[in-house]
Amino acid sequence: MPKTEITAVPGSPLVTITRDFDAPRDLVFRAYTEPALLEQWLGPHGLTTVVERYETRDGGKWRYVQTSPDGGSHAFHGVFHGDPAPEAIVQTFEYEGVPGHVKLDSVTLTEAGGKTRVRTTAAFTCVEDRDAMVAAGMEYGVREGDERLAELLAKLQAG
Amino acid sequence: MEAVADRLSLVFGALADPTRRAILTRLTQGEATVAELAQPHRMSQPAVSKHLKVLEKAGLVSRTRRATTRLSRLEAEPLREVTTWLASYQRFWDESHERLDDLLAALQAKGNDHAQD
Numbered sequence A: 001m002p003k004t005e006i007t008a009v010p011g012s013p014l015v016t017i018t019r020d021f022d023a024p025r026d027l028v029f030r031a032y033t034e035p036a037l038l039e040q041w042l043g044p045h046g047l048t049t050v051v052e053r054y055e056t057r058d059g060g061k062w063r064y065v066q067t068s069p070d071g072g073s074h075a076f077h078g079v080f081h082g083d084p085a086p087e088a089i090v091q092t093f094e095y096e097g098v099p100g101h102v103k104l105d106s107v108t109l110t111e112a113g114g115k116t117r118v119r120t121t122a123a124f125t126c127v128e129d130r131d132a133m134v135a136a137g138m139e140y141g142v143r144e145g146d147e148r149l150a151e152l153l154a155k156l157q158a159g
Numbered sequence B: 001m002e003a004v005a006d007r008l009s010l011v012f013g014a015l016a017d018p019t020r021r022a023i024l025t026r027l028t029q030g031e032a033t034v035a036e037l038a039q040p041h042r043m044s045q046p047a048v049s050k051h052l053k054v055l056e057k058a059g060l061v062s063r064t065r066r067a068t069t070r071l072s073r074l075e076a077e078p079l080r081e082v083t084t085w086l087a088s089y090q091r092f093w094d095e096s097h098e099r100l101d102d103l104l105a106a107l108q109a110k111g112n113d114h115a116q117d
Helices: A025-033 A035-041 A127-143 A145-158 B002-015 B018-027 B034-041 B045-057 B077-116
Strands: A005-007 A014-021 A048-054 A061-067 A073-079 A089-095 A103-112 A115-123 B061-066 B069-074
Touching: A005 B077, A014 A127, A014 B077, A025 A035, A025 A089, A025 A103, A025 A115, A025 B077, A035 A048, A035 B077, A103 A127, A127 B002, B002 B018, B002 B045, B002 B077, B018 B034, B018 B045, B018 B061, B018 B069, B034 B045, B034 B069, B045 B061
Parallel strands: none
Antiparallel strands: A005 A014, A014 A115, A048 A061, A061 A073, A073 A089, A089 A103, A103 A115, B061 B069
């Protein structure tokens, strides 16, 4: 099974995420830029993502809300920089719960042998923001964690 | 959560230096004096003491006094916290990406159906 590779170097405000997908680049690009598709995969099982706007053009705004099974919801928004293309999807990202801590995400898709490599670079403005954002995943990870993952794996194997 | 983030900042700051990582690696073998820690790095003892202070502040090292020497000891708990820190973020993305695998497979199957029409 392909593995998501995450690099978060201590003392640096960057996170890089790399993952190979068994699909052509155009299709992966659609999954990243079409709201109806994005809603189907962004976030672990149990977390519902509703995309309110997703204006995939230079200067276009985006916003989505994620709701967890216990009813807690978190909204995120940002702006696209440049027209999104497989070579580069560049957008700002801000969690509305902690306004003012903006990160810059750059996603590049490269195709080789029918597979597509997705490389995401997330740049925070400071190391503290980076560490806090990753720590925020902790809460969710501990609560949901392995149980949801096992459920998903069972479903994938059944299908 | 802010408290966790602050603690993590201290731990990451402490881990960012190769000499301090080497000191921690040495301490996994047991307690050591400042002189013992300084020896492989060809550093002055005051320089090593400075590094130890950073590690102590991050909770990675505790220091005890035995007779006239001060011994440094590794404290593993903050390292466990750091491991959890990345593991849950990793899980968030692993799970999202596995859902994306599923979606891409379904979209491709649909695409093939259309091709056969």
